[in-house]
Amino acid sequence: MRIIGLAGSPRQGGNSELLLDALLAGAESRGAEVEKYTLNRLSIRGCQACYACAKTGRCKQRDDMDRLLPALLAAKVWVFASPVYWWGPSAQLKLALDRMFPFCHPPLLGRVQGKQAVLITASEDKPAAAAPHLRGMMREAMNYLGVEWAGELLVQAYKKGEVKNNPAALAKARKLGQKLALGSGL
Numbered sequence: 001m002r003i004i005g006l007a008g009s010p011r012q013g014g015n016s017e018l019l020l021d022a023l024l025a026g027a028e029s030r031g032a033e034v035e036k037y038t039l040n041r042l043s044i045r046g047c048q049a050c051y052a053c054a055k056t057g058r059c060k061q062r063d064d065m066d067r068l069l070p071a072l073l074a075a076k077v078w079v080f081a082s083p084v085y086w087w088g089p090s091a092q093l094k095l096a097l098d099r100m101f102p103f104c105h106p107p108l109l110g111r112v113q114g115k116q117a118v119l120i121t122a123s124e125d126k127p128a129a130a131a132p133h134l135r136g137m138m139r140e141a142m143n144y145l146g147v148e149w150a151g152e153l154l155v156q157a158y159k160k161g162e163v164k165n166n167p168a169a170l171a172k173a174r175k176l177g178q179k180l181a182l183g184s185g186l
């Protein structure tokens with residue numbers, strides 16, 4: 001079982017990243033192979049809407065998506081971790097998601113169907129108020145790709161690293177990682 005985590009926050013050691021790390025550690029403890037990408041450190045340009053990928057299966061742009069897309073294809077589970085910014089994802093996550101457009105077309109569409117996705121969010125406000133749009137967007141996007149929704153962890157936390165004071169949330173993240181590694185989510 002291979003699990004890939006995308007850390008979408010620009011804050012190193014931020015809340016969503018700490019939750020992602022806990023999930024990945026839980027998964028690893030149950031034998032999963034885990035891999036983490038910090039999107040803020042990658043060079044990813046915005047989708048240019050040229051639709052070349054729809055015709056050829058490959059984006060015209062040469063940047064770090066050249067290694068992220070194969071890594072996503074190689075994993076069974078995708079874990080997206082993002083702060084809530086303006087009720088939506090971080091710009092870093094949105095850039096990567098837009099560049100996953102090759103997955104919307106054959107032949108790659110068939111290769112992502114049946115994978116699983118998980119969302120982790122951190123927000124200043126309570127998740128019920130802050131995260132429904134981000135959650136809805138990611139659920140719709142994964143549903144469109146035929147990727148199964150395997151879990152979510154939406155946590156209230158504001159200052160950098162504040163989630164360290166929330167052992168229950170970190171334990172939930174670890175537990176979810178363990179479940180995913182054993183082939184089950186939610």
Ligand SMILES: Cc1cc2nc3c(=O)[nH]c(=O)nc-3n(C[C@H](O)[C@H](O)[C@H](O)COP(=O)(O)O)c2cc1C
Pocket residue numbers: 009010011013014015016017082083084085086087088122123124125126130157158159160161
């Ligand atoms: C540009 C920006 C926009 C934000 N927008 C929201 C928001 O809409 N709702 C909210 O509850 N918190 C918002 N926040 C607060 C962050 O979601 C919060 O600090 C979170 O813990 C950041 O996660 P991180 O530590 O993983 O970066 C915003 C923060 C920034 C910098």
